[in-house]
Each structure stands twice: as structure tokens, then as C-alpha cells.
Amino acid sequence: MKKFNKTIILLILLIFVILQISECSKKPVGVARKEDIPYIKCQVCEKLAFQVFQQVQAKQAEISPKKISEYQIIEISENVCNLKKQEADWILKIDIVEQGDRLELVEQDSEGQCNSECKTIERACQEVMGYSDTDVAEYLYKNKPQVDSLVKFLCKDLTGACSKNPPKVPKDRTPGEPFVSKSSKEAEMDKILKSMEGMPGAPGMKMYSREDLMNMKNFGDEDADEEEDEDDTQFPSNLGKVLREKENKKSDWKQRITKGILDAGETVKNHANKVSHRIRQWWKKKKAVLKKKSSNAKKSEL
Structure with a gap:
């Protein structure tokens, strides 16, 4: 009876996890280094323009033969600099690397832990985009430009983020933290949390963090699942x-x-x-x- 109650509790808990997930991380949150933004602003703008272009193309392919609407493009433009949204996942793959008297944005193969560098790129992205998201969406919707044209429009004509060369990085600058890749389980949890972001009724529900989910017994553990299956064979068949x-x-x-x-x-x-x-x-x-x-x-x- 004790094992039966345990199984039922785990089953009910899993259902509530799926319906009630909300991002509530217990890890210390990295803080953006505002002083680094001038050194990376132009590079961030170029990557931002590329991401908006690519995501609009992907959305159009997804809904084809229907034509992508301006509202759908606006949604991408509004979310692409917000780490709480899936459209900003590209930021998690960027490492800020010291190269002499300049900072270089280097794209990695996998998503990394979001610390101060991640937050710095997000802040720079938000400063570049500002209130220009609707202008970018309108330009994409009406002109259907190539990516180079979009980079020029956003980074030079509209925001001026690349209108001049970045300043030299001072020699006494404190280096950023090393890039640390997420585990596959962490990446999976983050995607679930983001997919549930903004779900109606979430504020009144019990909250589970990524750590709560990862520490739950048997989640993503095939060996543990097999052990549980063996226990089940001891139950009466009915x-x-x-x-x-x-x-x-x-x-x-x-x-x-x-x-x-x-x-x-x-x-x-x-x-x-x-x-x-x-x-x-x-x-x-x-x-x-x-x-x-x-x-x-x-x-x-x-």
C-alpha cells in the first residue's frame, strides 16, 4: 500500500508540474556589466539583425503557404532581446572573449549558463532595439530585405549602433567569467519553463523552479524508471x-x-x-x- 501511495503521489505531482510550471530560479542571477556595452554594442546589433531575419524566415516557412503577418514579425522583434522568451535563446550561445584591446562575441555550439556576460548581451540588445521593434517589423514586412540590408538599416540608419568604431578596452578591465555549457537536462528544463511563460492562471499556482524539477525523483532518469517498473510488478494484477x-x-x-x-x-x-x-x-x-x-x-x- 505504501508503494502504491508513492506511485500515485508521483503521478499527480508530474501532472501538476506540467500544468503549473513557472520560472522561479533559485540560482544567483547574473548582473549586466553596463560598462562593457560600448565595446560590444555594434556586434550585438549585427547578431540581433541576423536573428530577427532568420526567425522571420523560419516562421514564414512554418506557416507556409500562409503569409507571415506584421503582428507576427512584431512579436519576434519584441521578444528577441528578452531572455525569458525563446526568441532570445541565441544570447545563451554567445561568449564574450577578450582579444587584446577589444571584446569579441564568439558563438558556441551549445547554450551556456546565464551569468553576467549573458545579461550584458541582453542589456546591450535591449538598448539597441529600444522602441524600434515596430520600425524593424514594418521594414521587414514591407521591403522584404536581405540580411545585409537589414543590418545596415538597424545598426546604422535607425540606431547608429555601428556608426563609429568601438572604444578600446582598458588594460585594467576585470575579465568576464568563463563560458560554462548547460547540461542537456538543464537546457530541457529551461525550454519547458519558457514555453509555459505567461500562461493564464500561473501567478496563483504553486511555483516550481528548474532546480525543483531536476531534483524530482525519476525525472529524466531511465534507470530509476526501470526500478519503478520492477516495483510495479509486485502489485496485484488488478x-x-x-x-x-x-x-x-x-x-x-x-x-x-x-x-x-x-x-x-x-x-x-x-x-x-x-x-x-x-x-x-x-x-x-x-x-x-x-x-x-x-x-x-x-x-x-x-
Whole structure:
């Protein structure tokens, strides 16, 4: 009976984990080194432009033959510098390397632990993009440029991030931390957490961190699963049948609930993007009108 209760508890816990995951990391969070941003700003901008271009192309291929909408491009532009979103996963593969009197952004084969360098790149990315996400989205949607044209538009014409050479790095600069790759289990947990980000109802639910999930018994451990299967063979046959039926019913229920929540979240998110885009377009026109009125007023005074 004790083993039976243990199995049921683990099953119920797994279902709640899937439905109630929320990012709540217990590890110390790295802090961006703002003083390093001028040395890497242009490189970050170039990689940012490349990422936006690639992700828009990937999205278009995913939904083909439908045409990608401007709102979908805006969503990519808004999320590409936010490490809480999957669109910013590219930042996790970048290592800041000291090369003489300059800093070089070197792309690694796998994602790394997010410490101060990761946060510094995120901060630089956000400074470059700023409020230009809708302008970038509009440029991509209307002009359908090649990646080189997008780099020029974003990094020189729009933001000026690459308008001049970066300053030399001082000799007394404290080196950054070494690049440490994530384990496959850590990478898997982070992807699950990000996929559940923003799910309706999450704030009122029990929170589980990546460490909580990784420390749960049997998660991703095939040997432990086999041991549990061996224990199950000791149950009476009719009890095992009942348990399997409960697992199937709960699995179906879990899938229906999860799908309903994700669909609702996607609808709300799309609506919010549309409203945000309309407000920004309205404000852009409003500023243009105010600027024109101010200019006319000055002329009339003269």
C-alpha cells in the first residue's frame, strides 16, 4: 500500500508540474556589466539583425503557404532581446572573449549558463532595439530585405549602433567569467519553463523552479524508471490495471486542459500585440502632427 501511495503521489505531482510550471530560479542571477556595452554594442546589433531575419524566415516557412503577418514579425522583434522568451535563446550561445584591446562575441555550439556576460548581451540588445521593434517589423514586412540590408538599416540608419568604431578596452578591465555549457537536462528544463511563460492562471499556482524539477525523483532518469517498473510488478494484477486506466484518463485530461490554456493564451497575446501596434502607430502619427504644428507656429512667429 505504501508503494502504491508513492506511485500515485508521483503521478499527480508530474501532472501538476506540467500544468503549473513557472520560472522561479533559485540560482544567483547574473548582473549586466553596463560598462562593457560600448565595446560590444555594434556586434550585438549585427547578431540581433541576423536573428530577427532568420526567425522571420523560419516562421514564414512554418506557416507556409500562409503569409507571415506584421503582428507576427512584431512579436519576434519584441521578444528577441528578452531572455525569458525563446526568441532570445541565441544570447545563451554567445561568449564574450577578450582579444587584446577589444571584446569579441564568439558563438558556441551549445547554450551556456546565464551569468553576467549573458545579461550584458541582453542589456546591450535591449538598448539597441529600444522602441524600434515596430520600425524593424514594418521594414521587414514591407521591403522584404536581405540580411545585409537589414543590418545596415538597424545598426546604422535607425540606431547608429555601428556608426563609429568601438572604444578600446582598458588594460585594467576585470575579465568576464568563463563560458560554462548547460547540461542537456538543464537546457530541457529551461525550454519547458519558457514555453509555459505567461500562461493564464500561473501567478496563483504553486511555483516550481528548474532546480525543483531536476531534483524530482525519476525525472529524466531511465534507470530509476526501470526500478519503478520492477516495483510495479509486485502489485496485484488488478491493481496495476486500475492504475494504468487512471494514468490514461489523467493524461487525456491533462492534454485537453493544456491545449485549452495554450490556445487561450495565444489568442490573448495576439490581441495584445494588435492593440500595442495600433497604439504605437497612433502615437507616431500624433508626434508627427505635433511636430508639424510646432514648426508652423515658429514660422508664424518669425
